[in-house]
Amino acid sequence: MMGADRHKLHEYADREALAEALAAGVGAVLAGGLATRGSAILAVSGGSTPRLFFETLARAEIDWQAVTVLLVDERWVPAGHERANATLVHRHLLQGPAAAARFEPYYTEGLGAPEGAARLSQLFGHLARPIDALVLGMGADGHTASFFPGADRLAEALDPATPRLFEAVEAPGAGEPRVTLTLPPIVEARFLALHIEGEEKRRVLAQAQAPGPWEALPVRAVLRSPRAHPIEIFWAP
Numbered sequence: 001m002m003g004a005d006r007h008k009l010h011e012y013a014d015r016e017a018l019a020e021a022l023a024a025g026v027g028a029v030l031a032g033g034l035a036t037r038g039s040a041i042l043a044v045s046g047g048s049t050p051r052l053f054f055e056t057l058a059r060a061e062i063d064w065q066a067v068t069v070l071l072v073d074e075r076w077v078p079a080g081h082e083r084a085n086a087t088l089v090h091r092h093l094l095q096g097p098a099a100a101a102r103f104e105p106y107y108t109e110g111l112g113a114p115e116g117a118a119r120l121s122q123l124f125g126h127l128a129r130p131i132d133a134l135v136l137g138m139g140a141d142g143h144t145a146s147f148f149p150g151a152d153r154l155a156e157a158l159d160p161a162t163p164r165l166f167e168a169v170e171a172p173g174a175g176e177p178r179v180t181l182t183l184p185p186i187v188e189a190r191f192l193a194l195h196i197e198g199e200e201k202r203r204v205l206a207q208a209q210a211p212g213p214w215e216a217l218p219v220r221a222v223l224r225s226p227r228a229h230p231i232e233i234f235w236a237p
């Protein structure tokens with residue numbers, strides 16, 4: 001698939017309708033994985049956008065006990081930290097029926113992000129791949145996951161041939177050090193969604209879909225990756 005054929009845009013009148021549709025899509029993919037393989041893996045992003053989607057998905061009536069929830073990326077801050085993506089997931093996704101899911105926070109006391117990323121690559125090395133459903137967000141600077149413009153290990157994290165599942169990055173716009181899934185486990189996900197909201201991110205998406213260097217807008221590396229199925233882009237104003 002080439003160019004825009006690689007992406008399927010789903011537009012909604014409001015964020016509530018988007019959350020319902022994305023949760024229904026992800027829920028159906030997880031239910032399919034559970035029916036076929038007896039277990040399913042979901043990888044989710046953090047930031048401010050996914051709250052409503054998480055709260056809607058948490059109500060899905062699936063066998064959450066057999067679902068592993070992973071973070072696409074994490075700020076290297078202790079458990080319970082207000083900026084931790086794990087905190088967001090605990091508060092808004094792992095509630096009600098979804099509280100039964102298996103979730104393993106990434107931060108490890110006493111380790112820096114680089115050692116943490118190496119440990120996570122080992123720890124999750126046994127995971128059945130591909131991941132069933134993976135939902136990315138995007139910042140107005142064109143980062144997705146923790147693929148930030150100017151990040152010190154951006155090329156390594158975006159190497160399509162890297163054997164590592166996780167990479168540690170530091171970047172001027174990232175705040176604290178981060179760990180992130182690398183490009184391969186992201187783009188090989190069975191269902192890959194990009195969840196963005198607002199006019200500004202719509203403009204950034206249009207720029208990212210146009211020709212230009214991936215270093216400037218790292219989300220391009222994901223949008224340009226070859227895949228069997230299109231990337232499902234969910235947008236609402």
Ligand SMILES: O=C1O[C@H](COP(=O)(O)O)[C@@H](O)[C@H](O)[C@H]1O
Nearest residue numbers: 045046047048049137138139145
């Ligand atoms: O730092 C991050 O930002 C992106 C986008 O976040 P948002 O607040 O603009 O929705 C997010 O996808 C990523 O997981 C997170 O670590």
